[in-house]
Amino acid sequence: MDGLLDVLDLVDTGARTSEDIFTGPSQWMPHGRVFGGQVLAQSVVAASRTVPDDRAVHSMHGYFLRPGDVNLPITFSVDRIHDGRSFATRRTQAYQNGVPILSMIASFQDPDDGVDHQIEMPGDIPAPESLPTTAELIGHIDHDVARYWSTERAFDVRHVESPIFLSVEGERVAHQAVWMKAAGPLPDDDRLHRAALAYATDYSILESPMRRHGVPWAMRGLRVASLDHAMWWHRSGRVDEWLLYVQDSPSASGGRGLARGSIFSADGVLLASVAQEGMIRVPDAR
Structure with missing residues (x-):
């Protein structure tokens, strides 16, 4: 768990140009490639750092572009695409060696009431x-x-x-x-x-x-x-x-x-x- 918490504790570089920049480490994996779930989670964390605390991520869509190298840190650039009254949209690009390894768009929403239903969990x-x-x-x-x-x-x-x-x-x-x-x-x-x-x-x-x-x-x-x-x-x-x-x-x-x-x-x-x-x-x- 220490390894998971470490990779999710991204460092804000303080860069504020057109994008917000964060960095994070890579977990060791036996095949030498970054675990896809790791870079997904880190990209969500990076995007979350740029929206108000009461807006929670409700969806994300990402493409794995290249295999990541576990021996290298990852840089995350977040583009603040849209901030609306109830929703915010962010694009996160994850980079190693200056080239993207993941591209993701995520959406965040304020707490809201509305219709509510769900499928049932399988029994037995x-x-x-x-x-x-x-x-x-x-x-x-x-x-x-x-x-x-x-x-x-x-x-x-x-x-x-x-x-x-x-x-x-x-x-x-x-x-x-x-x-x-x-x-x-x-x-x-x-x-x-x-x-x-x-x-x-x-x-x-x-x-x-x-x-x-x-x-x-x-x-x-x-x-x-x-x-x-x-x-x-x-x-x-x-x-x-x-x-x-x-x-x-x-x-x-x-x-x-x-x-x-x-x-x-x-x-x-x-x-x-x-x-x-x-x-x-x-x-x-x-």
């Missing part, structure tokens, strides 16, 4: 405490990725169905669900929890199209990368409490898979919705 879901941890499943494997996923990720992620780390068991379906919770407590700061939730949404989101085609993470020659990411925050919640992330994939084609997610609190409140398209290149795919 086992409790997270009854499911094995990632460390229990792959912690014994002598591999950098297995060790990182087992003990160093900022979130405890537990699959409701059998995970697809090494193989895909059971029916080839385009849906799954995972429980997730921050590995430690976070401050009582709604903005921080919203950014941390964006961070966590990049976990496992592309597994629904992979599961449908029997593609495990351990497949030799597999190439997977996030292409774009959209998120809508519906209600406030805490990421240091258990959340159910229900995922499905309506389509995969052209070496790309589309995945959707709904995030519920443990008591069934729909907190956020997510959509992501990712590159999924399988060896010898026809």
Whole structure:
């Protein structure tokens, strides 16, 4: 959790030309590329720093342009596109070595009343405490990725169905669900929890199209990368409490898979919705 809090604690450079400039570190990752959820969350934090405290982020749409390097810091430039009576819009560009690695637009809104409904959380879901941890499943494997996923990720992620780390068991379906919770407590700061939730949404989101085609993470020659990411925050919640992330994939084609997610609190409140398209290149795919 210290690593997550460190990367979300951006430094304001004080530059005030046409854009606001912030900088932040990169978390170490075993494959050397910046975790997509990290740069998403940092971009949300940077944009949030330029709007009044009572305006909360309610949506964002971002494109991953280049892989980030974990050995380099990231610079975030925020363009104050629009400030209205109830809404504000910001564009954040994340840079390394002077070139953008992510481009995101986010919208913020004042608290407001209005119509209110939500879909229901699926029933008959086992409790997270009854499911094995990632460390229990792959912690014994002598591999950098297995060790990182087992003990160093900022979130405890537990699959409701059998995970697809090494193989895909059971029916080839385009849906799954995972429980997730921050590995430690976070401050009582709604903005921080919203950014941390964006961070966590990049976990496992592309597994629904992979599961449908029997593609495990351990497949030799597999190439997977996030292409774009959209998120809508519906209600406030805490990421240091258990959340159910229900995922499905309506389509995969052209070496790309589309995945959707709904995030519920443990008591069934729909907190956020997510959509992501990712590159999924399988060896010898026809």
